[in-house]
Amino acid sequence: MLRFLTAGESHGKELTAIVEGAPSGLPISPSQIDADLARRQSGYGRGGRMSIETDRVEITAGVRHGLTLGSPIALIVRNRDWENWTEVMSPVPSTYDGSKTVTKPRPGHADLSGGIKYDHRDLRNILERSSARETAARVAAGAVARRLLDEFGIKVYSWVTGIGGVEWKKRGEARPDELFDGAEASVVRCPDKKTSKAMVSAIDLAKRAGDSLGGVFEVVVTGVPPGLGSHVQWDRKLDGSLARALMSIQAIKGVEVGIGFGAASTPGSKVHDEIFHGRKTKAFKGSYWPVPGTFFRKTNNAGGIEGGMSNGEPLVLRAVMKPIPTLYKPLRSIDIVTKEPFKASIERSDVCAVPAAAIVAEAAVAFEVAREFLVKFGGDSVVEIERNYRGYLGQIERY
Ligand code: EPS
Numbered sequence: 001m002l003r004f005l006t007a008g009e010s011h012g013k014e015l016t017a018i019v020e021g022a023p024s025g026l027p028i029s030p031s032q033i034d035a036d037l038a039r040r041q042s043g044y045g046r047g048g049r050m051s052i053e054t055d056r057v058e059i060t061a062g063v064r065h066g067l068t069l070g071s072p073i074a075l076i077v078r079n080r081d082w083e084n085w086t087e088v089m090s091p092v093p094s095t096y097d098g099s100k101t102v103t104k105p106r107p108g109h110a111d112l113s114g115g116i117k118y119d120h121r122d123l124r125n126i127l128e129r130s131s132a133r134e135t136a137a138r139v140a141a142g143a144v145a146r147r148l149l150d151e152f153g154i155k156v157y158s159w160v161t162g163i164g165g166v167e168w169k170k171r172g173e174a175r176p177d178e179l180f181d182g183a184e185a186s187v188v189r190c191p192d193k194k195t196s197k198a199m200v201s202a203i204d205l206a207k208r209a210g211d212s213l214g215g216v217f218e219v220v221v222t223g224v225p226p227g228l229g230s231h232v233q234w235d236r237k238l239d240g241s242l243a244r245a246l247m248s249i250q251a252i253k254g255v256e257v258g259i260g261f262g263a264a265s266t267p268g269s270k271v272h273d274e275i276f277h278g279r280k281t282k283a284f285k286g287s288y289w290p291v292p293g294t295f296f297r298k299t300n301n302a303g304g305i306e307g308g309m310s311n312g313e314p315l316v317l318r319a320v321m322k323p324i325p326t327l328y329k330p331l332r333s334i335d336i337v338t339k340e341p342f343k344a345s346i347e348r349s350d351v352c353a354v355p356a357a358a359i360v361a362e363a364a365v366a367f368e369v370a371r372e373f374l375v376k377f378g379g380d381s382v383v384e385i386e387r388n389y390r391g392y393l394g395q396i397e398r399y
């Protein structure tokens with residue numbers, strides 16, 4: 001079973017990810033993981049912290065001479081800000097004077113619920129871990145999964161479709177790889193230049209007002225064979241696993257698959273994707289992704305998943321991120337010690353992290369797809385998985 005855990009506080013020494021269950025023989029290099037780490041750090045609307053951090057991975061276990069061993073892979077991303085926090089965050093008792101103690105819970109953060117739950121009187125003990133800094137470790141773990149998917153022609157893309165009410169309307173039959181290139185060239189990851197500009201203006205406006213903005217992004221996975229996930233049990237459904245992975249990303253408040261909430265106002269005859277047989281590349285001119293098997297659809301309202309299983313079409317997922325709750329414009333709250341009302345003041349914050357969240361979502365989705373891929377085709381080495389996968393492709397060709 002492919003799985004991962006992360007550890008690390010936002011201003012602690014470093015973040016750690018352990019990936020277990022990756023097969024042997026997978027080429028992994030720090031530079032490929034660093035590329036995703038850098039993509040997560042870019043994006044318009046981030047605060048001062050991003051100019052402190054330049055995330056780089058160190059692989060400390062599970063890889064030898066550029067190839068995975070089949071043993072747990074340990075990935076470390078250092079916090080450069082740590083040097084300013086060594087006393088405050090020291091794992092051993094230090095001369096720290098308690099000056100960074102947090103007793104004022106910020107609305108929208110984990111502070112108060114976590115403080116009550118873990119019986120902490122310094123809310124820093126909660127916020128350090130609930131911080132979205134943790135997502136750097138998830139991106140590192142996701143990069144390993146993405147590398148595995150690469151071996152089998154499965155690609156994970158993302159782009160931003162909305163920020164603070166500025167929406168990019170659907171683009172017909174555009175190719176995912178081209179949309180992705182457009183997103184990579186945009187500071188807000190929106191493939192449309194005009195909308196990108198409007199999004200940047202919206203972020204500027206929010207910043208001037210001491211406010212923050214959320215938004216919507218889309219993740220698309222191409223080259224997924226039919227049959228990942230299963231209809232037979234609730235916790236084996238692919239859409240269920242993907243939704244959970246996406247919802248677990250900090251500040252995500254909703255997830256859609258395919259047409260999603262649009263299905264509520266569309267009749268069934270216009271929702272369900274009709275089935276055709278043949279080679280999609282021949283039968284459907286707009287085709288651009290390899291479709292394993294011989295059945296295909298001309299529409300993809302299902303977002304590539306029916307009955308909890310991939311159907312061979314691209315996976316299409318969307319998620320909404322709430323506006324970052326650390327605001328220069330303070331919201332009312334209550335001090336946990338004095339029980340007095342206060343209005344929070346802050347030192348630094350992001351205004352919008354939707355473009356970064358899209359990259360984190362790519363990692364989360366890549367990991368789930370890789371996990372399901374290994375459930376179906378799993379072996380201990382890449383060679384063994386390849387043999388299993390080739391066998392299955394032959395089988396579905398004859399179906
Ligand atoms: C975050 C608050 C900010 C962000 C941080 C997430 O950090 P700080 O409190 O140090 O200014 O910059 O994000 C990252 C450090 C990152 O790498 O994405 C929060 O409270 O979630």
